[in-house]
Amino acid sequence: YSCVSTTSHPRPSVEKCGQMRFITAEAKASAGRLEGKLREKTLTLDTLNPQVKAVEYAVRGPIVIKAGEIERYLEEGGTKPFSEVIKANIGDAHAMGQQPITFLRQVVALCTFPELMDSPSFPEDAKWRARRILQGCGGHSLGSYSASPGVECIRKDIAAYIEQRDEGVPSDWENIYLTTGASDGIMTILRLLVSGKDSSRTGVMIPIPQYPLYSAAISEMDAVQVNYYLDEDNCWALDINELYRAYQAAKLHCQPRVICIINPGNPTGQVQSKKCIEEVLHFAYEENLFVMSDEVYQDNVYTPDCQFHSFKKVLYEMGPEYFNSVELASFHSTSKGYTGECGFRGGYMEVINMDPEVKAQMVKLLSVRLCPPLAGQAAMDVIVNPPQPDEHSYKQFRQEKSSVLGALADKAKLTEQILNAVPGIKCNPVQGAMYAFPRIFIPPKAVEEAKASMQPDMFYCLRLLEETGICVVPGSGFGQKDGTYHFRMTILPSIEKLKVLLGKVRDFHIRFLKEYSALE
């Protein structure tokens, strides 16, 4: 039996069109008619999955597309009142010039190219970690699939890290699942909770303002977004009464099944108090809600009087009847913290109190995607298993880590101070994460002018981009109280660049207020 056919079987239409090599719209139409019907696309905006249409993701939305166009325009020699576009729209640390942690890259390079094990220029403490990771990989290669939940020894390192972070609260490595960035884990848990046919009955409680992955996932799965508003006047604190209000209101039209918390907050930068976390967990316990705690910024806390408390540790301290019953998934990532390794797409989730049968179903679902990228898993392992004081790489590691976190703390303070000195801008302290989410006063005239075509804060951010080259994301992309306007900017640019950026924002804002005569 041979599967080669030398003669392609004749078909009039094929012969006919074989002659017309360069086709015009007319020719296409006529070709269609020759085929006896006008061709139309199978997949159009009308036939596209409407849930995809409903998805919005401002962090890479229209304003960022516009910024890209301007960048190309400048590259091609075009002129603007500025020489470069500064992208403060996304938490992409390395793109903003942050240097990678040497030790992390050494370990991943060793895993990628084990011949380097013989190189004297790589330290032993990096080599043994790489050897250990590779021993956990099929064929000792980063090129093999791992088990769908991740490489076993990395899951164990993560569990050990969590126990240490939470001062002894037990962590079972079999509750740890490596993910392709935190987003992947968040999507997975939501997919379990949002029930296909009944999706439009399933309520997902999210903070407002929120990180738009949540609203995007809710749209894609056609679930019901249940908003609870953070208290801007109280440093974006989570008010438990607001949680109850949102829950009661939602119960009238859907079944809230899960509450999502982002701590430290994105885009809002607050760090949640222990008391507040207890209240949320008690609420989830009372109302039987699944808790998703997005803790990817757990290493990004800057204000001395703030401290990161993991939801899991607080749950433990509330006692066994809580710790043994509340279903909780917590998410972490290689993309933030002091490493900022976004491109590795590494992350993990710890899931406690999940029904074992459900867990088996989740593993089955994960197995369809085979496994998270191995380099990202290796990077995650370094984060939870960094150099120890008695190891050769410790000094450099500690120095690199503290310089990144120190600079972020300085930039957080600087951003808050400069923005609050601008009339018509109010910025809560950036206690954690890597964003400022200042409230901006937009004069009624500007609101009027904008409303016709777009959200007022989109109008504001587009003007800011056009006039200064600064790319930030309108508050409407994250959600905000009606009639209030904000933008999210990262604090990632270098201190020098950040000062320039903030100065430009100040000048623009004052011009803007003058233009719409809100200032004399």
Next chain:
Amino acid sequence: YSCVSTTSHPRPSVEKCGQMRFITAEAKASAGRLEGKLREKTLTLDTLNPQVKAVEYAVRGPIVIKAGEIERYLEEGGTKPFSEVIKANIGDAHAMGQQPITFLRQVVALCTFPELMDSPSFPEDAKWRARRILQGCGGHSLGSYSASPGVECIRKDIAAYIEQRDEGVPSDWENIYLTTGASDGIMTILRLLVSGKDSSRTGVMIPIPQYPLYSAAISEMDAVQVNYYLDEDNCWALDINELYRAYQAAKLHCQPRVICIINPGNPTGQVQSKKCIEEVLHFAYEENLFVMSDEVYQDNVYTPDCQFHSFKKVLYEMGPEYFNSVELASFHSTSKGYTGECGFRGGYMEVINMDPEVKAQMVKLLSVRLCPPLAGQAAMDVIVNPPQPDEHSYKQFRQEKSSVLGALADKAKLTEQILNAVPGIKCNPVQGAMYAFPRIFIPPKAVEEAKASMQPDMFYCLRLLEETGICVVPGSGFGQKDGTYHFRMTILPSIEKLKVLLGKVRDFHIRFLKEYSALE
């Protein structure tokens, strides 16, 4: 304002349970009662998204879980009639001992740890590729996010590769999207096509036998699986009449919108003829179907009289009225071919004739997941941009590549020959990909015994595993004509190990036939 609370607000339940550190089921129940209700899980098998429940993925299904248990049992000193489990269930080349392509790993290591650019032990041709990739990355770092469709220069390299592969058929780099393995791309396209609310009206045509990613995706999205059966008696060829039959039958209860083809075939290993591809494309043109061509095994063709023809090239040769209208997405991956880099989760798709508005929606959807892993993108770049004859690394690269592909060709032949020598086993030639999918005769008595509890071929494969340690996947996991039974095994083990494996299969099968007295 401080976000630290020293006093956690008092709540009786918290104080109470603060004392009972070790909790029993009874205590939990009583605690529940104290709370005035019995606690039950938020997420149980009953409340789980039913579409998740419906998902099946045999390649990592029950038989593989069982294999893992046996492995652990052996590690812990348990005894079996065999000393090791041989996993022939999944196309995981490196796990089976295949060595990585040196050049690919050099480039990725250089991208990961650019200090290596100064190392004389890395060749220049690897260094300039790494430099070029890093110049395409934000902050010249693999740790930054790429644009959601992937790094621009890598997309351009892929387009150039496709043009060369297809002997000049034009490829537009803006139609190229990097993905997290091919699976991710396939899921993305299906998500666009399967319309949320109407999902249960959208028909997706897939071959039977199929790679279970397709059936899993269809279940998860609640679409309608439309089976067209490959012709086992004709070397698993695709029969156009069967395509029309399946389509007409499906139209009675759903709207078929997309046809999926896997070429070379997984699990069936056939390589499609040009004539057959033309027929499929004409059919798609006539019926206005979106075409998804899974071409991840395009470099895995072994039979001299077979040749890989890309759907895109064939479409082009059918003339402009086809080439300018049929909507086609083609998928490739770093995981197969001669590199077998599964762990990097690299891949791409080329999408032609997609409505520009739909494309914009797709990019928006991709942007929610931010980007595919950068190391996987870099690996993909090496595959499409390998060392050229005038480059230092060419000789070693060519030697490594041909030794991998040569060994696979030998193992394909060997597998077919040995299996066909066994009474009650018939195996089509393994023309391509990396699997054999032999048909096995299961005696009526065995079918009877199995039917009570499981599929007969599952029963067969479990017995094979228990008695020989060989892990293969039952045909029922891929789909097969009723009353026929198969299993899928990879041809990836080393030639020595493969001979042992096939010998054990032969002996087992003969024992099995004897036991159920189908042999005298």
